[in-house]
Amino acid sequence: MEEATHSHHIVLLPPPGFLGHLIPFIELAKKLVSQYNFTVTLIIIPHDSEPQKSLLQGINPTTTNINSVFLPPVSIDDLPDDLNPDVLLPSRVIRSLPSLRHALSSLGTPATALVVDLFAVHAIDVAKQVGIPAYIFYVIAANELLLAIDLPKLNHDDHSVKLPGSIELNHEDLPDSVKDKNSEFRRWIVDLCSRYLLADGILVNSFLDLESEAFQELERRRPGIPPIYPLGPLIRTGLETESDRGTEILEWLNNQPPKSVLFVSFGSGGTLSVDQFSELGLGLELSGQRFVWVVRAPQENVSAAYLNAQKKDNGNKSKDPLEYLPPGFLERTKDRGLVVAGWAPQIQVLGHGSTGGFLTHCGWNSILESAIFGVPLIAWPLCFEHKMNAVFLTDGLKAAIRVKEINENGIVERGHVSEVVKQLMEGEEGKIIVKRMMDVKFAAANTLSQEGSSSKALAQVVRKWIN
Template structure:
């Protein structure tokens, strides 16, 4: 790529490293959000009350409950803020998205061919960090443990930078991992009633104090528990890691695909519900555990053990792994010298340089 384009590429990559960038399907619902809101009969109190699944251009259908959390309640301030932001999206010349053609081809095609006044959407991904930061001391111990495990034998469990579970759900997840009999590397945070509480305040407690009594001793050798943070890039790229239980943040989703790890999807907030639907039903590289609606959606230990076994040992899990490998290769191709994302970024850089005189 020519020098001015390289400068702009570096700027875009830095932006993506420091922002939570939504995928094409989330961008699609955002640009349609304002018009959907105008139909008061369709969303009388919020998108959670959609009488029919929402069909987006080029996407599978989404239930109202899977749409981003701020749009669930029409009377909330968050709803109004998001609505205003989405209405302004139509004033943009374009949207740069951290995704790639072979991952969301149908959505991209539908947006390009649509008669609606959508902004142009430019795919430049997957753009990811190549290594984690602050890998030292206790954080590196998990990598040492991982290096002593057989190939594809370990399930990595992490809910991202801010995700937390309730105490009841933490207990069930722990006991389900133990029950599965499979090896696991688990990033544990102290429980909370808010799914994103780790974003809101520092975690001062020792998360290990909240695990079921005797869990650490019983799973010694089977699992490795890391308080609060682990070097995710190094874990996902490791040959011993065979699967990823994830909150479905878009960065984590792309990392799983780039490193070829099938997923157990466990969305908590934001657009993660939409991502979970895409991962399981459109990309078909993950499975989703069922929560007990009679127990506030708690995923019980038997269900946890079931989905772990599906991903780690079943024929279905092997097919998930095969499909993930196909997308892994497609991601690498998109970023190659003649790849779709490289060309898209080069064209974008040329346009910007023409405007700025670089």
């Protein structure tokens, strides 16, 4: 196709403070520059700016055509302390719209198009005001896009929702936006989702072979919804480094047998309660399997921890998560387990030959990374859309075993943890999942090839931008 020139300038607007969304935006920017010669500007709405800046600094310094602009910070101190995190993100966006419009008008090269996050869709109004097309980059699953489009007609009392591919979500697995009875929260989310229909197109970080039924249903609904472009899987590229911990983990993995290690991580902010933290550790020990476990200090409010959504610093210093391990745990498991605090180079761990399974919170980035490397999964969803993803993984994709046995206190006990881990790593069900994930791995590689469906979808949307 015709190559773009640097005069074609795409502006990307990720959400404030949500690092799991910023990563695919950065990867999209890299593709637009390397494959299509675009100039790309990432406009950043500040919130906990240091992690944002760290990710942006990881962009190859030779990539001179990716720029970042930080908008002035906005205050949200007047909002209620108990405001739902799903509302907090678009609130920051709305308050940043005047600064966004000024930034768009101040660019040296006028923007060809504006691409916004699913939580930043109010910025579509600004794009229309300045006369440029606006697209949404939906960085999570196509199934969730379908649910969002249908949200205005769903009732919070619905006991289940059916999705394409014979996937049925029970009430407990629905996102809070569907089942919450709070009229104010629901009004916010319905307004957010209704704005998806205002976009000139929706880019989705997924691929046809992963969610074929969902994409077929989205296509069936055209022209009632914007054009859909499956561009994924876009995952973090380049080496992840943070002090010497990454090297230590990879060297430890080098000394383990092939496909023998379970990687245990709950994402960039996922935490467990104190009791659940202990039961997970004892379950890993009881399983007898090798593991790398990324631990964070327990916290009862899982959703607030995951989004880093607290508006005010309460002054508490984070405690060492190793202090919460069962007494004697490190000594008893030292020959077959590695516990690391806070961070691990997840991409490199999942791609390592010794990694044979992944216990995950079911965040979409983690699912796509597992797909690319063909790693079988244990689904342990925490909050937000994670439970919905877990249903898709087990009932739709059939690529995971889900942790299900929860006691009256909401705790997954050590015996069930051990059982699920052993089943994935050495059981018959685990062998079936391994084969399924290898098929997914090959499909992911094919879709990103030059003639693959995701490459063609990106070329299609680029053609619209430059013509």
